[in-house]
Amino acid sequence: MDNITLKMLAKELNLSTAAISKALRDSHEISFETKRRVQELATRLNYIPNAYAGSLRRKKSKTIAVVLPEVADSFFSLAINGIEAVAEEKGYHVLIYLTHEHFDREQAILKNFQNGRVDGVLMSLTAETDSYQHICDLSSKQIPLVFFDRICEVKDTAKITTNDFESSYLATKHLIDCGCRRVAILSISNHLSISNKRLEGYEQALKAHLPDQPPVNVVFCGNDPDTNSLFLKKIMGEEERPDGIIATVEKLTTSIYLTCKELALSIPEDVKVVSFSNNSSAPILNPSLTTITQPAFEMGRAAANTLFKALEKKNGILMNENLVIPSELIVRGSTVAGA
Amino acid sequence: MDNITLKMLAKELNLSTAAISKALRDSHEISFETKRRVQELATRLNYIPNAYAGSLRRKKSKTIAVVLPEVADSFFSLAINGIEAVAEEKGYHVLIYLTHEHFDREQAILKNFQNGRVDGVLMSLTAETDSYQHICDLSSKQIPLVFFDRICEVKDTAKITTNDFESSYLATKHLIDCGCRRVAILSISNHLSISNKRLEGYEQALKAHLPDQPPVNVVFCGNDPDTNSLFLKKIMGEEERPDGIIATVEKLTTSIYLTCKELALSIPEDVKVVSFSNNSSAPILNPSLTTITQPAFEMGRAAANTLFKALEKKNGILMNENLVIPSELIVRGSTVAGA
DNA sequence: ATAATTTACTTAACCGTTTAAGTGATCAAC
DNA sequence: GTTGATCACTTAAACGGTTAAGTAAATTAT
Numbered sequence: 189m190d191n192i193t194l195k196m197l198a199k200e201l202n203l204s205t206a207a208i209s210k211a212l213r214d215s216h217e218i219s220f221e222t223k224r225r226v227q228e229l230a231t232r233l234n235y236i237p238n239a240y241a242g243s244l245r246r247k248k249s250k251t252i253a254v255v256l257p258e259v260a261d262s263f264f265s266l267a268i269n270g271i272e273a274v275a276e277e278k279g280y281h282v283l284i285y286l287t288h289e290h291f292d293r294e295q296a297i298l299k300n301f302q303n304g305r306v307d308g309v310l311m312s313l314t315a316e317t318d319s320y321q322h323i324c325d326l327s328s329k330q331i332p333l334v335f336f337d338r339i340c341e342v343k344d345t346a347k348i349t350t351n352d353f354e355s356s357y358l359a360t361k362h363l364i365d366c367g368c369r370r371v372a373i374l375s376i377s378n379h380l381s382i383s384n385k386r387l388e389g390y391e392q393a394l395k396a397h398l399p400d401q402p403p404v405n406v407v408f409c410g411n412d413p414d415t416n417s418l419f420l421k422k423i424m425g426e427e428e429r430p431d432g433i434i435a436t437v438e439k440l441t442t443s444i445y446l447t448c449k450e451l452a453l454s455i456p457e458d459v460k461v462v463s464f465s466n467n468s469s470a471p472i473l474n475p476s477l478t479t480i481t482q483p484a485f486e487m488g489r490a491a492a493n494t495l496f497k498a499l500e501k502k503n504g505i506l507m508n509e510n511l512v513i514p515s516e517l518i519v520r521g522s523t524v525a526g527a
Numbered sequence: 528m529d530n531i532t533l534k535m536l537a538k539e540l541n542l543s544t545a546a547i548s549k550a551l552r553d554s555h556e557i558s559f560e561t562k563r564r565v566q567e568l569a570t571r572l573n574y575i576p577n578a579y580a581g582s583l584r585r586k587k588s589k590t591i592a593v594v595l596p597e598v599a600d601s602f603f604s605l606a607i608n609g610i611e612a613v614a615e616e617k618g619y620h621v622l623i624y625l626t627h628e629h630f631d632r633e634q635a636i637l638k639n640f641q642n643g644r645v646d647g648v649l650m651s652l653t654a655e656t657d658s659y660q661h662i663c664d665l666s667s668k669q670i671p672l673v674f675f676d677r678i679c680e681v682k683d684t685a686k687i688t689t690n691d692f693e694s695s696y697l698a699t700k701h702l703i704d705c706g707c708r709r710v711a712i713l714s715i716s717n718h719l720s721i722s723n724k725r726l727e728g729y730e731q732a733l734k735a736h737l738p739d740q741p742p743v744n745v746v747f748c749g750n751d752p753d754t755n756s757l758f759l760k761k762i763m764g765e766e767e768r769p770d771g772i773i774a775t776v777e778k779l780t781t782s783i784y785l786t787c788k789e790l791a792l793s794i795p796e797d798v799k800v801v802s803f804s805n806n807s808s809a810p811i812l813n814p815s816l817t818t819i820t821q822p823a824f825e826m827g828r829a830a831a832n833t834l835f836k837a838l839e840k841k842n843g844i845l846m847n848e849n850l851v852i853p854s855e856l857i858v859r860g861s862t863v864a865g866a
Numbered sequence: 867a868t869a870a871t872t873t874a875c876t877t878a879a880c881c882g883t884t885t886a887a888g889t890g891a892t893c894a895a896c
Numbered sequence: 897g898t899t900g901a902t903c904a905c906t907t908a909a910a911c912g913g914t915t916a917a918g919t920a921a922a923t924t925a926t
Contacts, residue, residue, distance in 0.1 A: 218905075222904080237642060284607070472781055
């Protein structure tokens with residue numbers, strides 16, 4: 189059966205399509221009685237307006253895009269939940285795009301947004317991203333963009349982050365307080381905003397709380413768990429191996445735990461571990477994992493709310509707003525035995 | 528700056544919009560030289576066709592929808608990865624919708640697909656879903672739908688599943704082989720296809736491998752972890768408490784582990800645990816978790832491939848196809864000490 | 867040399883909505 | 897009693913593409 193259109197409703201009721209359209213949008217130009225008749229027929233025939241005809245005419249798609257490095261990460265899953273909660277409430281549709289941490293993908297994806305597909309964009313940058321022309325191109329088309337978590341500091345737009353510097357500082361200090369003297373930090377990028385902030389927090393904490401020239405030890409990891417494990421095995425096999433590790437992303441935890449097991453290093457006795465992680469199984473790991481837990485859901489929700497605030501205005505311009513929602517250090521067994 | 532349209536290109540080159548359109552789609556009606564000129568101008572001005580104008584005219588959106596109960600679950604995250612991989616390769620866009628296990632949401636979401644928004648749908652049912660009119664309504668509009676994992680058995684369409692019966696049978700047998708005599712299974716629904724299959728596998732295995740009248744013990748859990756933990760505490764506190772537990776969904780694992788810890792029941796000595804889970808931290812849990820690991824990524828990919836096969840045909844009709852991709856039992860420390 | 871075909875376009879309708887502008891009828895105002 | 901509003905619509909253009917049908921010129925066939 190063919191889809192019901194305005195034209196069909198119009199013919200059925202001997203009205204113009206304009207009248208139907210206005211009746212359904214509850215225009216004051218249409219009499220109460222006519223509105224009622226239109227409504228009745230529309231529901232009876234189960235009329236659903238064509239999704240794209242309206243978008244074309246109004247130049248508004250009621251659709252936003254979410255651009256993420258990956259989805260198999262608790263932080264991003266939870267952020268999607270937060271975004272979806274707001275989008276559903278506002279009646280918006282959500283397109284999802286994964287960059288898999290590739291800059292070219294990010295570029296190609298954003299390019300696609302330049303002609304009306306979406307009204308706005310929520311995005312977390314790739315670990316590779318270090319040039320921002322594609323982002324400028326998008327804003328030149330007046331499409332509002334809100335960054336969350338992995339933000340672009342040079343662009344004037346809204347940014348939702350967590351207190352990465354302080355969290356990392358706190359995590360480092362916690363390790364030092366627990367007795368660690370050779371703390372290493374595992375990073376995944378040297379241009380990512382969050383990586384830089386976390387490295388800074390780490391370095392500042394070392395400087396402030398370790399008396400002598402503190403040995404800064406930054407280990408750059410990649411996307412492949414096997415490569416990462418190999419890397420770790422080398423580092424943890426050395427004489428002056430770290431006695432404390434901070435993982436700046438969740439997925440590095442597994443590599444750390446497995447490597448320690450393989451090398452018969454016990455956590456927390458031989459090495460203490462803190463991870464930036466939203467993995468809900470942190471409390472039931474062996475040992476339970478001390479985490480910096482980010483407000484992932486809230487960040488997604490805040491990002492979406494900020495975007496919709498801009499979309500609901502006529503101009504749709506986003507302030508250079510900076511919302512910081514704090515993370516939480518949750519101490520567990522990987523840094524304090526029995527905790 | 529205003530967006531570049533076909534009309535602008537046409538004016539610039541003194542051609543009709545039709546000629547431009549055909550040139551860009553590499554039509555044989557356009558001379559080689561003209562095509563070259565059009566291409567050159569289009570790339571120079573960074574022309575990007577309006578997303579919805581073409582969709583409206585061609586009644587094809589190059590967009591699919593993925594309807595999921597939730598995203599904060601490794602199975603669904605990985606499935607999204609599989610789906611996205613195929614969609615990106617085929618140049619399709621992916622809309623994501625979460626039902627949060629609510630039937631009304633599922634209905635409302637599907638209703639929205641009835642007027643051109645998407646070319647096809649990939650879906651995993653809600654735990655509540657036990658009527659299928661909304662699905663029939665959708666297929667009456669000729670929109671192909673592929674189920675994956677949580678399928679609807681009564682609908683004639685393609686379905687991608689894993690071998691739930693066999694996996695559950697195997698898991699149960701494994702527990703019995705490990706010495707369990709009072710095996711309980713935690714389920715989340717009594718109409719979900721996967722739940723039924725998994726219960727059946729469990730019951731059949733009990734019948735086949737436990738000599739006497741085997742005590743079937745099905746515990747229905749909900750969405751709230753606290754409620755589930757309370758429930759479990761009651762069950763595990765009883766005299767004749769289970770000595771083996773099968774969790775049919777990943778998220779129940781945390782409740783089980785925490786409850787056992789609280790009751791000072793040790794895994795695997797006092798209780799052995801197997802979970803249907805794709806959580807990558809299963810090997811580093813305390814103790815490491817024996818899992819039935821589903822081919823989540825492959826299932827997502829297969830579902831998407833099946834859908835696109837239908838979309839690429841002119842008729843777009845989906846066979847009542849049934850693809851089963853087997854799961855794997857991975858034995859770890861929660862059933863065999865030290866494994 | 868004329869008819870038939872091919873080439874390389876153009877014209878115009880169309881997809882399904884929205885909306886600015888127009889219209890005829892009714893009613894109030896001065 | 898003409899002007900001015902107000903009401904309840906209709907007309908038609910527009911959004912930005914796609915495509916069937918048409919066409920003039922060049923080429924090929926007979």
